Amino acid sequence: MGKKLFALFLITAFCFHFIMTAIYVLPLNPVKAKGGILINSYMQPLFEQNWQLFAPDPLSNDFYIYLQVENKDGSHSDWFDLSTTLYKENQKNRISPNNRMVRLGPSSFLQTLRVDETVEKLKEKVPEDKLKSIEKKRGNEEFQQYGIDILYRYASSYVVKLFNEEDVERVRVRVLVEEAIPFSKKRDPNVESKKTYTTFDWEKYVKVLTP
Amino acid sequence: MNQFIQLLSKPYITIGASLTRIGFGLLLLYFYGIHYAQRGYLWGPNGVIDFELFQSTMIDYNSFSLYGLSASPLFFEIIFHLGLIFAFLYTIGFKGRFTSIVNFILVFSIHERNHLILDGGDNVMRIILFYLIFAQTTRFFSVDSYRRQITDREVKTSFVSSSLHNLAILAAVMQLCIMYLNSALYKVMGEVWQNGTAVYYTLQVEEYSLPFFRNIINSSDLIIALVTYGTVIVQISFPFLLFNKRTKYFSLILVVGMHIGIGIVMGLFTFSITMIVIDLLLISNKDYIKAFSFIRSKIKNIKFSKKRSSKDEGTVSEG
Structure with missing residues (x-):
């Protein structure tokens, strides 16, 4: 029993x-x-x-994170590409910490753009002010903000390596999104991939451990 | 009902459960070990994810992580190294149930601390690690089983223990089926999966794909379409092919092949190995024993023929 x-x-x-x-x-x-x-x-x-692994639409964009610093004397540095070397190193050797660390930049940027599935579905059915309150309740905006914070810390972690840290006052981040060339045009040598830049505001430099 | 009770009383797939334990353990040791030098950066209080922000999201999402308990770097080091130690104990199968519970809590904690570097493999491993808490994972190839052998104690399996074990294994298999079926369903909904070009698009991403394979696969529209539709068919058919013993092995070959492909071409090799390790839960003890004795006899043959050939050589040189 x-x-x-x-x-x-x-x-x-x-x-x-x-x-x-x-x-x-x-x-x-x-x-x-x-x-x-x-x-x-x-x-x-x-x-x-x-x-939803690679579905319904597989991610086919390349993300490149750039870092620029403002020194205490007000001068600006060039934009530094943080991603290309990482990608190349990951392609050269998979058995290395880079195999996962390569995800930090793109993942944090994608978090800043995260769409809430439920809010998206309700968009046409619910009046705008109600939609706003639902969105707030679901905390999507905070989650996006969290992504921006990580993106800054990610970029700031390279300051020690690339610049004279004592001079650095503020940092800003730029993300280049490079879309894949459409399948139908893959053999056309004149077609270039579509590029979109997103530049974030200047923020005070905060020290983060170096990768 | 009585038949069903009888079915539950005997633990099945105990060899597979032990092998999966070792596989997960090694993957975890690799996870901790390969990032050892970057541990503070990835998970520490002064690392890439701000400690206070992390703490507040843990509250927002009703989640929990040992790494969120204190901002002290020393505390972080202790938790991280405990994680490493328990991953090792889990691998060698020491104190089965206790270790598997502590190991799960530590894995869950480190996953929650930094979600950005995780993938589907980590996700499914974490869930199955939880199910396996209820399974008997140290029956074979473990310190526990070795200790039982030398003290000559009988393995005692109560009804509770064996029925929990069986349902835990069944849960892991269910989870695998849900994963493949769901993934296939979302793929069928996508335009580029419908028109057979999805593989082309995934291969364009610098973050993981290798230019060498990209060029080979992109050179042929036929390969792109075949691989795209093939992936969907392999995933969708997986649960249905499990019902029959012969089709089960056919399906295992297909999914393992698919994962080896993903591992090599897209460089998501820890994801691929995780999936293959879970597939070890689909093979019965009887088949494992058959396979082991087959391998053993092969090795014996090789040794035997080596001995013979070295003898032959000896006589030749003498002559």
Whole structure:
């Protein structure tokens, strides 16, 4: 009897867990929309997961992070490319810390652009002021801000290596996004990839450990 | 119901569980070890992610990390090195259940401290590490099993322990199925996966792809389309091919092949090895024993023929 009860309990827990997991990972659907908060509070943070690996649209952009500093005398340095060497080194040797560290720059920049799936879906259905309050409740803006902070710290960690640290007053970051050449034009030598620059504001330099 | 109870009473796939434990352990040791010199930069209080901001997001997301408990660099060093030590103990299978719980908490903590450098492999490993807390992972190739041998104690498996083990393994397999099926579903929704060019786009990214393979694969539209559709088909068919023993091995060959490809061409090799290590949970003890004895006999043959050939050489030189 005890065995049966225990087995029954295990099976129930197992089924409950995987029903929750299945709904959690699926695209937004009516069940998920209704039970979203409940499901999220069960799944996060312990079972947090995301399997949109290279899908629906695989990431095909290159991200290059640039750093510029302002010295105490007001002069500005050139823009320093922090990414190209890292990428090249990762291509040369995979068994190195670079294989993961190469993700720091692009990941923090992507975090600054993160879109909230639920807010995105509600965009056309809900009036703007209500949308704003929902957005605020979901904390997406704070999450983006967190990404900007990491991006600055990431760039600042190179100051000691590249500049005379004592002179540095402020730093700013620029991100170049280079889109892949569309498949249909891959053999056209005149087509260049589309480039977009995002330049962030000047911020006071904060010391961060060097990588 | 009685049949079902009987099925639960005997632990299955204990060899696979032990092998996966070792595989995860080695991957974790690599994770801690390769970044040893950058540990302060990646996870420390003065590193790339601001400590106070990190603490406040832990509160916002109701999450937890041992690394968030104190901003002292010494405290950080202690937690990091505990992580390293417990990853080692987990690998060698010392004090099975206790070590697997502590190791899970430490892995979860370091993952939460810096999410930017993680990938899907870390994500699925973390979840399966949790399931494996309930499994018997030190039955084979472990300090625990060695100690049992010398003290000549019988392995005691209560009904609770063996049923928990079986469901933990089943949970890991379920997780794998959900992962592949879900990933395939999102791919089918994407335009470039539909028109068979997705692989071209993923290969354009400098962050991971190698120019050498990029040029080979890009030279042929046929390869691009085949690899694109092939990936979706391999992923979508995975759960359904598991039901039959023969198709299971066919599917294992396909997914392992896919992961080796991703590992080499895109350089996401820890992700690939993680997935292959999880696949070790799909093979039954009977098949492992068959495979081991096959390998053993092969090795014996080689040794034997070597001995013979060295003898032959001896006689020739004498003559």
